[in-house]
Amino acid sequence: MKKSYSTLINKKNITSIAIGGFDGMHIAHQQLFKKLDQNGAIVVIESGHSNLTPKSNRQEYTHFPVYYYVLDNIKHLEGEEFIKLLKEEFPNLKKIIVGFDFCFGKNRKYNTLGLKKLFEGEVIVVDEICDNNLAIHSRYIREFIRVGNIKKANELLGKNYKIIGQTTKGQGLGKKSFVPTINLTVENFLLPNEGVYITKTIIKDKSYNSVTFLGHRVTTDGSYAIETHLIGEDIINIMGKIQIEFIDKIRENQKFDNFEDLKKQIDKDINNALKYFDK
Known part of the structure; x- marks a missing residue:
């Protein structure tokens, strides 16, 4: 044992x-x-x-x-x-x-x-x-996470679903063309389905309001990525492990015709998250 x-x-x-x-x-x-x-x-x-x-x-x-x-x-x-x-x-x-x-x-x-x-x-x-006549089992929580229904998963968990990952080098496009992000590799944890989420990112026991993307970067290089943007912060050169708590899903992953459209959508995503945190 x-x-x-x-x-x-x-x-x-x-x-x-x-x-x-x-x-x-x-x-x-x-x-x-x-x-x-x-x-x-x-x-x-x-x-x-x-x-x-x-x-x-x-x-x-x-x-x-x-x-x-x-x-x-x-x-x-x-x-x-x-x-x-x-x-x-x-x-x-x-x-x-x-x-x-x-x-x-x-x-x-x-x-x-x-x-x-x-x-x-x-x-x-x-x-x-049970929770509202739904039996609380890990297998149901996993399914809610897989389809991106984070709010329901969190309700059954009794807390925000959290993953832990290791920081890694990204494309380098975020800070130059969009917003600065921290890129992660995650092992062992179940990942929510592709999309953009309202999150909390914890670095060295300090929690930051954030927006997190998981999925294939279909507008750029097509590779799978986990990227988190700390709202109102310019912290990207982080080494080691960080934690991400998922609060709600903002939207599905989608492909944009050009970088300008993607940048506009990222700004909207951040504004949606701000509305949540300002409540």
Whole structure:
């Protein structure tokens, strides 16, 4: 089991755990965490498909320590063996919290009823959580992000969707012909569909109002890019990692006949974002 880099706690002190995939750490997940006691911890079953909060990024959204099981390393275990493993990891474990659809063990043949039979302590099963009759699941949030419905994704997440990227060299056209931008390469995170978004860009713990473009630069070189413009700022020579929080989509990606038309549209995009931030 891999422990989050940001947590240092003696596992002997842990008395309750919440178990699940927890990709997104969304508002339904938070309902499970509320059932933990003060000596609680979060156990993530890492399938390798997490792209809302990949790897150790989940730790940002909870004060509980987060531990990780790699699914491929435990999926062969029978139910009794899985419970034994938990007891070895957390010898004072007295309570387990899971979602209503939790399954475990070889071929996922054990469910919440099996968990209650096999674990001698308390088992709390949290019912499905809905938002306006829509069940809150990571797979639905991913789909909203894929189609660019950031507002709905954020509603289900309970926070702004965020990606983390490494700064990289761009075309060099922005500062010369349009507006200065910071260019990013992003790995592991699910990217919203192509278009222009109202965003917040976080650099060294400082947040800037921004407009972000994701997509193929169909008016220029045709390559895929992630570019963010800090509104009212002239900061472009940034090195290292930065974060982008998505608030709402302004428009789809589109091709323009000339640079002048593109420049006019960029100005409109910035004005639309300003209207949001000035509310």
